[in-house]
Amino acid sequence: MPAGFAAPGVLFAGNSSAPDRAFYRQVFNRLPRDQYTRYVEVGVGSFAAALVAANAGIPPSCMETSDVTLYTGIVGTCVSGGDLTSLGMTLDGEPVELPDAPIVEQAAHLLYVHWLARMQAKPEVDYWTNLVTDMIEREDEHKARLVGSLQQIADRLPGVKFTPKCMWDHIAEAEDDPHAIIIAAPPTYKAGFEKFFDTGGRVEWNEPPYSVFDPDVDMQRLADHMRDKAALLMFLQEERSGIAAHETPVFAHPLGDVARAFVISNRPEEIFKLTGGPKVALGMSRSTAPTSLPIIPPDHQVTDQSRVEVVPAKGTEVDYYRDLWMHRLAAAPGSYNMLVIVDGFVAGVIGYGAETMTRPYPGATKYTTHLLMRFAFGAPHYELRLTRLATMLALRRDSAKLVFTGASEILLAASNGLVTVEYTRHPEAKGLRGLMQLESRAKHPDGYKLSYRADWSTTDIPTTLTAFITKEQAWRASRSKAKKK
Structure with a gap:
């Protein structure tokens, strides 16, 4: 993205990579439809995995999704046909008024207000102020693109259900159901999403109670908790140490010289029957290192006399x-x-x-x-x-x-x-x-x-x-x- 130009599409970037989604697609394509009639996705984010599941033939009407961020609250409420006023979104203590328009345009407006507040909370330097200026000057264009993205998700997931909810609470509701498959992509960094969506306190909403996910502890907690549960679990783990939360990960691909991305399941053998065994996406696993030269400071003055x-x-x-x-x-x-x-x-x-x-x-x-x-x-x-x-x-x-x-x-x-x-x-x-x-x-x-x-x-x-x-x-x-x- 060129400096000074805002790109609303970044809001819809998924938190899973192409190899992860390809593996999910393989599992979803072969998942017994008569056995698994309930699809539950916690921390649904931008609905990337749900879209893969829908493309594989899992009916969106059997999908239950949840998350705790305002961003996903807006997207999820919109695509599930819910009531956006129930989110109780405020800006600087005042309710954010919804335009008299279709729900996708209302949701685009809320996303825009939230996004703008996030950018305005950044440091007062040209890079960020140029982005804010671009957002304000091209407000209609940005909202139109947000509408397009929202409409695409809604069109591909008719009947999907969404509720703002803590992942642990939602998992507890489904973990004993033998007809449920639970999908999760927990945060890689503690409070990572909180920092990403920070507005400096300007935006508030009816946020559900939840505990901040600590990957150093909670990845293993999730694997251990679901080990003997009736529901089938798959979750994504990006681990810098290269050590998986389960002794038998069902999928892995390298993220560098040591770090790995794993897909963890509570019943690996059941997944292997669908995939033909454990899968590994081999990539260029090599260490990277900088040169001895420093990186240019963001305020360095470059002139036509620069070398x-x-x-x-x-x-x-x-x-x-x-x-x-x-x-x-x-x-x-x-x-x-x-x-x-x-x-x-x-x-x-x-x-x-x-x-x-x-x-x-x-x-x-x-x-x-x-x-x-x-x-x-x-x-x-x-x-x-x-x-x-x-x-x-x-x-x-x-x-x-x-x-x-x-x-x-x-x-x-x-x-x-x-x-x-x-x-x-x-x-x-x-x-x-x-x-x-x-x-x-x-x-x-x-x-x-x-x-x-x-x-x-x-x-x-x-x-x-x-x-x-x-x-x-x-x-x-x-x-x-x-x-x-």
Whole structure:
């Protein structure tokens, strides 16, 4: 997300990864429908697992869901056709009035108010104030996108039930039912969701009583508590130590050199009958480490006199910064990796690939003269969108020359530019506006698949930096002018 642009789609990002959902899908597809007639999901979040279950044929009308956050309270009450006034949401002590509109628009309004209050609670620096300004100026657009996301969930989960409730209380209601399957994705960090949704006390609601989940203790507590219960349990455990809460996890995939994500069940053998045995999603389990250079401070002044370099780097080094700055956003590792260095600080990462030329998909020959830009990502900065600088540098043929060496030189010589693919919830990747050309847009279950193309740039680094600074100054001026209106 470019600095200064708010993205409501982040509110609907699930707390389970693609490998986890793929495993759930396999279980749900083969789950005996006559035996399990009650689907219970606690800590339902953005309803990601429930949507997987519905796609696998589990009727949403048999689904009971719960959570304790206001965000999920709004989403769940909306998609289940409940009464949003029952949430009792207030802002600065005053009730938040609902518009005279369909329930999805009412829910979008509440989500927007909550989201804006969260952003306004951030420190008074340009990065956050620009986001707040963008949210206010494009309120209608943001609400329209929230409406679209809510409507998609509601359309796919007709008849789902939702109640604001502590996970332990909801589990207690279903744990002795032999016809129930219980799904949970507990927090990975203690009070993590409380911090994520913090508004500095400005927003309050009829919050249900609950105990804060402590993963260091409660993952094992949950596994032990459900060990002999009649209901079938599956829950997601992301564990930094690599030690599962049950001696026989039913699924695992690496999250790094030691950390693992597990799916835990109280009856592993029953799950194995559905999946054919324990499953492991093998990935690139390797340690990552930073370089000896410091990361650029978010208030560092970058000018057209700054010293900018692009330097080849190890994949483990680039992955360290990519994971740090991109958080849970997924991107495949680059085969040809670079660091963006500004005034001696690490300010961005670039990853290229050659698959578009060496191993194109059958029928996908449109871009066989273009190399792949897997990612170009900048460090967080209060004033500048450093991701745009990283992208501009990635588009230079002379940058690519530094990593396409030896036998791969022939690929660079035969290429005309770069192509990249973005999976987003929006019909445009605004961070690429003016840098790459949108070639195709295809509907995707979670939004859009966007293909972008650009020919190689022949500008040198000083010229690229000057162009970047000039565009950023114009962008900030336009934002400041709009803020004063």
